[in-house]
Amino acid sequence: MKIYKLLLGICLIIVVGTNTSCANNNKETVSSQKPNIVIIYTDDQGYGDVSALNPNAKFKTPNIDKIANEGLVFTDGHSSDAVCSPSRYTLLTGRYSWRTSLKKGVLLADGPCLIEKDRMTIASMLKEKGYNTAMVGKWHLQMQFEGEKGKGRNWSLPFREGPVEHGFDYYFGIAASMNFGILTYLENDRVLDPPVLYTKKKMDVTPRTYRMTPPYKKEIAKGHVEVAPSFNDELVLETLAEKAVAYINKSAQEAQKGKPFFLYLPLTSPHLPHCTHPDFQGRSNCGNYGDFMEETDYRVGQVLDALQKNGLEENTLVIFSSDNGAESNYVYQRDTFQHFSCMNFKGGKRDIYEGGHRVPFLMRWPKVIKAGSQVHMPVCQSDYLATIADIVGAVIPDNAAEDSYSLYPLMKHNDKDYNANRAVIHHSFTGHLAIRQGKWKLNMLRGSGGSLEPKLIEPKPGEALYELYDIENDPGETTNLYFQYPDVVKKLKQRITEIIKEGRSTEGEPQQFVKENWSQINWVKW
Template sequence: MAVLLSVFACTVKASDRPNVIIVYTDDQGFGDCSALNPDSKFKTPHLDRLAEQGVLFTNAHSSDSVCTPSRYGLLTGRYAWRTTLKRGVMNAEGKCLIKDHQQTIASFLRDQGYATAMVGKWHLGMDFPGTGPQTRDWTKPVQDMPLDKGFDYFFGIPASLNYGVLAWFEGRHAKVPPTLFTAKKPNQRHVDYRIKPPYQDTPEQTRKALGKRGMEVAPDFVDNQCLTRFTDKTIEWIRSHQQNDQDKPFFVYLPLTSPHYPVCPLPKYHGQGECGGYGEFMIETDDHLGRLMAYLDQAGLADDTIVCVTSDNGPENSWKQRIKDFGHRSNLHFRDGKRSVYEGGHRVPMIIRWPAGIQSPGRRCDALVGQIDLFATLADLLGQPIDNDQAPDSQSFASALSDPAAKHQRLPLINHGIKGRFSVTEGDWKLVFPHSGSGIELYQLANDPSETKDVAEANPRRVDTLRQKATRIVVDGRTTQGPRLSNDTGYWPDLTWISETQYADGR
């Protein structure tokens, strides 16, 4: 029987519509995965197993170096700087950055017959009932949120834990409404903060107790429960789907809250690894991924389920302290971290496993790819076209999964920093544009991945070529071939290398 099962496992064929799970970690640096960092001070065995069974991408990039715009780019295949969000991130409350008519990976896959679910952190804007704590009516539904953007099911939180309106939302309602108030509390295991009881009845009471005006929180909300609840709900939803509609493929978007602040590992992880609370939190994150993978194995779903694990940007600023205290480099050898336009801000771990569809698993792919390309890649694997006005910056890298010998050539890839600075990468060359007193910079990443030597002065033609290509991507409203599209706004000052006339004329 064991032999027969082994033979069967080797001959499993990929279906036309595989299940898809995207696990999106939060502020996980390139060096926070032991498969990518042999000197890591903690181990991530489940991430490593995914890499052994799939493809480990060593040159993958989030579309921005902070949270909201990266999530927008992943889900829509469009750069967030094309929207009204030119810098920074959104609050928990506000008009959703994804417009009603805009396709997402979820709505696209739902149109292909998929059941779709999102479990975790949204951070793209929600319309809550009322205009603030004094006018809330939590019996009314939340609008302009995941259920309006292609997802059949939602369980999660609106944004990062420091933005408030913290409750366990399921569907359009909070399971327990956020009627109390709190602020950041000291964290004994890290340099950041905690969000945990006791909570106060009014913002003024929170200010008196903690020195800061309170943000909305539910009585039952505790920060260190996020990872457990999100993993449990994901498994619960998949199990229910399999029981009720197993002939229908599924898509799950699972954006976790770790290792973003607050770094709050459960007590069972205390003392594990050699990197303090941060290492403990990454070990816990990896364990929850292992729980999900174990369920897929148990349910017989692993072979024909695409699992992609990646991070929304590079590591938080505490990466510097970890080098001093523990000798651990969350950004590996790359320059800077979260918020930066340099490699440490947006070069992130990305692993894709699909036993039935990936040829020669256990390999590394050094080709330049972006998370923004996941939309087109999934459409390509399904053999379904994307409308010309949708996912305009997404380019398929499906060939890198199906053909180990494929030479994937990425169109110029734009990256973006929290203060609006741009860069463009093509092949081994990266051009960083002038901004806020800093001049233009050129790096040859193959020889200088740490971006230590600016070679712009010695390569004026390369600078000019990359500048022209980046200009075209901006003014055309797209990276891929197709009719010119409009950005959502007129010219803005961060386009330091493009004049207002060029922007208006489209040249």
């Protein structure tokens, strides 16, 4: 009997030990699995358009707030540019757009893609690391369609230089902002419904916004853009969210088995037109803009719910940000509803001032990021590529991500491994630059370089050439300290010149860039 009990005890120890070992191995496997990555990118959303960042907001964003509250808020986070296309280039490539031929302004819907043929993107890098990659939403980096507008397009042919040629396995979305036309849905490299009709901005449908809504015309006229018969602007957000959710549902099983996915979801809101779905019209205390933002938040919630329902929430890095600050109608929202889209930052979209590029900059990754975290150092969307490469163990060559610093140490509260003295470069609609290093910001112009008046001041003899601000103590950029701190001006001017000339901000071999047609950097001597 004693021998029996002894043998039984030995067997139990072996079984328990084996099960414990298996459990530990499974835990290590889950722990070592690369995360799914979702980047949600809104369009013209100001820092104050998230209720978690603006307690006095006149609308609520509970789903975006969830990302902030359960993750990390970069309170000094910036888009690389104060307008659309340049920021999208930088987000995907980790390289400032002004190193390309696009020195100012934005792109169209139809034309050569701004991303160079063999340039690394987040998508191409992750694809090399075994990820499924998808984009759902607005591209606005140009793609090439066959033919010319109004001159016999061939919509049956595939378009070229779109997302699937830059690392994405799957693409569904629209070509650009709605006012730029080719209003139809695209899938991979195909047009789903030929945009054979024409329309223009309709100013008499919804108060204080134009609309791109039926009826459409058969004949082209001045100011008209191409549109598909089935296109309806107020259904775009709903359509994109449904496609994103479907992709997550489809990819979940492979993700759970060790093949993660990357989903880039650039939404079309709250960019004009404020084409809110009927279910959300009239719901907020901030007019059409507030309604549109509440719908935007709901669509974000649909994506978060899909991650949760598929058991992917714990090991999915969700990044949320906007391509630039709020459109100039932030003034109307402020004066009419007392809603501050730009908080107390100066300016908005297009401007070199903080309101043009200080944006919501949020990350959630429950497995790694401690809920309720904050980082107050200046960071930029150019940093996404290096951050993700650091997470998945990818090596970045010298000719890629030249302006990208890894934020992974900050996500793990390991500040000593982050270069806190790095510089961030800002870029206005007119193509003027500013440099931020620590608390100091030097705008290499006088004026906004965008929409806010005065847009550009020509200094008179003896006046300040540039604008220097102590952002830590003067985030509203009210007091130009150019004459009070000449040594700071000299140091920052030298550093931005180095960053321009070397073709990179980060360490590495100097890289080539486009130098032509660049009058805005008149202080640089080649």
